[in-house]
Amino acid sequence: MNCEEIRDLLPAYVLGTATPHEIGVVEDHLARCGLHEEVAALTASAALIASGSKSVEPPAALKARIMAHTAGATAGVQRERGTPRRPWLRRLLAVNPIAAVLALALVAMAVWNVTLQGAESPEKFVHFYRGQDSDWLRVETVLGDPGAEVSLGGFDRLDDSQLYHLWTTRGDQVLLIGAFNVNPEGKWAGEFDFVFEEGDRIWMTSESASGTDQPTGEAVFKTRF
Amino acid sequence: MAESATTTGHIASPALAVQPNKQSARQTTGSTIAFADEMIIRRNIVARLVQRDPSALEEMYDRMARRAFGLAYRILDDGPAAEDIVQDAFAWVWDNSQKLDSERGTVDGLLLTLVHRRAVDALRARSRRDALPDSSVSSNAGQDALDLVDEVQRNLDADAINRAMDQLSPEQSEVIDLAYFGGMTHAEICEKTSLPLGTVKSRLRLALNGLRNSFGLGGSS
Structure with a gap:
């Protein structure tokens, strides 16, 4: 194809609607031809179409969800340099699945503030809390390492203007673990890249879905590691 | 002050075919200062994003979320789906923030x-x-774009960009709408409009x- 024929394909290429074949043809040509500036100008023109779109107010909960992601991802970056989570179980599953099942059974029995005595992860920790109203919280983590699997249940689902916020009190500091809403069954499960430490007190409040750095609502429950 | 002077030069550029309306023209001095301030704020946000400062993403959200959500909503006509898209895009910016070029003006275009x-x-x-x-974001031309x-x-506000869009003929607007907001290929636009392929391309x-x-x-080329 010559440059003129390629120019016919460039609009679809920069609008992101070119087929794989058309992209291949355009990129083959661009590798040998000096249309780079033209492509950049057309790509910018296409991108600017978005700037003319009408603004629409998103739901308030969206901001809290995005900011909760930053809390997780910040620690996630650290995790790449840290100890991989549960490597002992993966290795055991690969070598001896029966032993792995037995190990899982041991873990299942060892809830209620039990520090597991595994050879490779002695600091593994499972915390279980059960309240008087059938509400419960389970946290599985390695103390001092980023990452915790959290599940809970027995809570009322909040309307869209609010989210549950999970906090930790550590000394005189109050740290936000994350925000979420429970499902219609009153349950939630997920993972936070939060670093728990021994002695942390965990508690939960309902807050505005727009998010907050400091708790304002009344604690739904409190429990100490 | 250097920022203001640079931006004033851009504002006065004769290359801009879309001229500010009369009201904007009367406000050129104020707008120039506002644009300069705007660019300083935007650069500050990028620099803080690179430093992994969550408040930078929050500020970016406060400035950009309505436009981003409006764009996703226009394409999908589905609020919850548009929310997921916007969340995903902001998460991508955050997850890749350490790769951003802090010398680059803003990440607004990248987000949209x-x-x-x-x-x-x-x-x-x-x-x-x-x-x-995806052919547009990762290429060198995409970065330059x-x-x-x-x-x-820096030079044109949303109204001016909309006026540029209004200058397109109805036929041109239709194919741009189908391609950009409808995500349609040449062949799909042909099928939708019953136009020949050559007409759609031109x-x-x-x-x-x-x-x-x-x-x-x-x-033009």
Whole structure:
């Protein structure tokens, strides 16, 4: 194809609607031809179409969800340099699945503030809390390492203007673990890249879905590691 | 002050075919200062994003979320799906913030490009059309284009960009709408409009070159 024929394909290429074949043809040509500036100008023109779109107010909960992601991802970056989570179980599953099942059974029995005595992860920790109203919280983590699997249940689902916020009190500091809403069954499960430490007190409040750095609502429950 | 002087030069550029309206023209001095301040704020946000400062993402959200959500909503016409797209795009910016160039003006263009790309992918998946590969963000031309977007946004506000869009003929607007907001390929636009392939291609080319001229991004080709 010559440059003129390629120019016919460039609009679809920069609008992101070119087929794989058309992209291949355009990129083959661009590798040998000096249309780079033209492509950049057309790509910018296409991108600017978005700037003319009408603004629409998103739901308030969206901001809290995005900011909760930053809390997780910040620690996630650290995790790449840290100890991989549960490597002992993966290795055991690969070598001896029966032993792995037995190990899982041991873990299942060892809830209620039990520090597991595994050879490779002695600091593994499972915390279980059960309240008087059938509400419960389970946290599985390695103390001092980023990452915790959290599940809970027995809570009322909040309307869209609010989210549950999970906090930790550590000394005189109050740290936000994350925000979420429970499902219609009153349950939630997920993972936070939060670093728990021994002695942390965990508690939960309902807050505005727009998010907050400091708790304002009344604690739904409190429990100490 | 150097920022103001630089921006004033851009504002006065004769290359900009879309002229400010009379009200904007009377406010040029104030607008110039506002644009300079705006660029300082935007650069500060990028620099803080690179430093992994969550408040930078929050500020970016406060400034950009309505436009990003408006774009996703226009493409998908589905609030919850648009929310997911916007969340995904902001998460991408955060997860890749350490790769951002702190010398780059802003990431606004990048965010909207991400939202557009993901929304079109979702739209095509919903209508059981094949996914299209991304050709725009990762290439060198794509990076240069994002700089050009910042350059144009420094000079033209959303109203001016809309006026450039209004200068397109109805036929050109239709094909741009189908391609950009409908995520349609040439063949799909042909099927939708019953136009010959050559006509679709030439209308898209004329439309995009018209926008390029209006945005002051070089002559038509």
